[in-house]
Amino acid sequence: MRLNLKIEDLPMATSSELYQLSWIIEKLLADPRRIVQARSQMHLGQLVQFFNWPDGKLRAGQVVSMKDSRVNVLDLETKRHISLSYAGIVLEPAAETPAARDESLAPPPEVGRREDFRVGQRVSFTDADLQHRLGVIVRINQQTATVSCDGRNWRVSFPLLRHVVNA
Structure with a gap:
């Protein structure tokens, strides 16, 4: 079932249509x-x-x-x-x-996938303290990559990794 609602039609939408719309919005926001x-x-x-x-x-x-x-x-x-x-x-x-x-108004940046990264590639990411880190991938796991930077290994999920062109 596809929703074909315009904003001005929302007051007349069925509860089911509004529920579907709220589900779609929640998915987009997450x-x-x-x-x-x-x-x-x-x-x-x-x-x-x-x-x-x-x-x-x-x-x-x-x-x-x-x-x-x-x-x-x-x-x-x-x-x-x-x-x-x-x-x-x-x-x-x-x-x-x-x-x-x-x-x-620009769309959100593309999410990195496991297939986009290889061992030995230079990557950057932002850690939990919002510090930008630069390192090298030393291992590819199922859900994360192990990145070596500053003498420490970090397990970073692929969507948080960015390729480094020149460093």
Whole structure:
């Protein structure tokens, strides 16, 4: 069954159609490419706006911590900590230029797959502390690659790896 709904048709949609639509949206928001893209544009202490689910309004907040799929924000009005999906964050626009708008509309970056990488390749990735790392693949596992960098081995999932052209 295919949904053929327009935004103006949503109030007349059946509950089943709305449920299907919510499932599709949840899948799109959980896409690792979107999460990685959002995380790469954030840092601890950054001022952001976030969508407040209870009242449906944008509120000002500050990034307190970042996890795999959620970000913790301090609500500057109520001084409460709120755990949000990365999709609920609106980054403060520094200067709204046409180039910045075009960049925000760009599709998420491609996700690396196991077939895209080989032992001996130079790759980069961002670790859990959001530090950029550069290393060499020493082993290919089923779900991850073992990357040697700075005298330490890291197990990194393929979607988080990026090829290095010149280093």
